[in-house]
Amino acid sequence: MKKLRYLALGLLMAMSASVNAQQKKYVLIVHGGAGTILKKNMTPEKEAAYKAALTLALETGYKTLKQGKTSLDAVEATIHVLEDSPLFNAGKGAVFTHDGRNELDAAIMNGKTLEAGAIAGVTTIRNPISGARAVMEKSEHVMMVGDGADKFAKEVGLTIVDPKYYWTKERWDGLQQAIKEDSTKAVLDHGSKKSMLLGTKNHDYKFGTVGCVALDNAGNLAAGTSTGGMTNKKYGRVGDAPIIGAGTYCNNETAGISCTGWGEFYIRNVVAKTISDLMEYKGLGVAEASKIVLNKVGKMGGDGGLIALDKKGNIAMPFNTEGMYRGTVTADGKVEVQIYK
Template identity: 70%
Template structure:
């Protein structure tokens, strides 16, 4: 896979052929890529160190680390990638720092409406829920749709009824209330009741351009995880609270298989974060997979093609995380930052927020 190093003839003459060959392979082994087993994200956007307090930065990094630890605990014991991504996303759904589950933003009507999806790369089975308001962990409901129904997506009250029957934890909608999110809604409405704002965004958004959007987002609030298990099987999961002040049952890309979430053992597992309308129009997650399958592109090249070229060409921004069955990863984003983290096969965890 990796090219052997060409050593000077003088060096080769100093030792035996066996010694020289050993030296070559030793250098090759050092050059080999690290094998990752899980990647997560907690949203992308204009996330600047200059506007982040040390305490808040530490809290985000701790939240990402905890999610990676939950996923790795599953994978290290031989568990499935599906179980691992569900476990990681659950942790972020329970953390009010992230726009999913407990940290979900408010709609125009003052509700928390959440979406989630999960996909098994081995079987291509998938499950999703959208517009739910009483399911503590929407990702568990998406998993239930995948495992316990003949459907792929359920929405609203029907999804909540199914989730309850499937044993998912149901809570009063007040569980999702957080003061910060409520204040964000009031701020947007005070500026202009027709505008929308994404999680932690410092700007509001009006429909304007040819694609119906102007003013790029400053923080996309979505969480996601992708993983490969010891059997080489891939899985992806994504969960979100959507946009502050969103209206009339709006659904983004996160629960749409192929747009914001996708997994296929033949290619990779992907979870996206960004302005959903762009990712839906470009079917970003599935297109990354198609570029790998039909054009022979690497996971890194295919991901970069979508996030660094095609999405920006339409005026959108955001990012994604992806992993293939060999443990090669991609984490492109065309914004100032993206909450993200990785864990390798040996358990080493790394988390990052800013571009550099």
């Protein structure tokens, strides 16, 4: 009997070791926004286009890491692909403000040094994520906004475009629809009433922010987020994406986080930094910490999602909407893309 028990114990240990050996280690994750994304409303062609764009972004980031470049390089390269696609609310596909302008925001953070850079309300930088990185690496500041940020980007040699570059028919039509439904009031919902966010009935118009978190060969994390903001937004509104600690945060000792959703709630809950703090001070895992914070956002009336990657390659990709464009790459190069719940 003793021999049988030892054999059984040995078998269980071997099985456990096998499971652990098969545990996936992720090196790069992305999101392309969250919201009311239903399969019944998606044509096969459009679904295929989203999956192809996310796959290309993931493959680009993975290739960058395999070349021995840094996690910052991988995040920037990955987000470039998404910013250059008209499918996402970032860069080329940015939504329009109430005044018919495209105002873009972005942030990036280095998990090794806690250096960060962000831009908000820019109108001429082709790839806003590069503008954020330039602020981090080529200035003594963390955030620049508006015309000053555009001027800085030009001075440091980034690609500058005519604002017409961002025009797409789908986004323009989205603005016309939003204006049609607009109540002309600009009221922020602070959780106590069912008021309209910035006068727009369908706050899902804004979802489409893109983000990436990467873990490089040296064990360093980086996170970045880029967005065109909210359709029909007014008064120079800025969301959570470019705010370090709210929509973007990264620390090698905890995780890299990039958020997407109803920005006001992410700012008020300091979502990205709170996830990091729960990991650092309470010892929670990345999945548990992410779930706790997103649940709090949901209870307050906010919706959206986030991606998070820790230094061991563990991930969390929770969302409380009908869908979130998201994808992963493992250390051995396996790409996975998902859209719906």
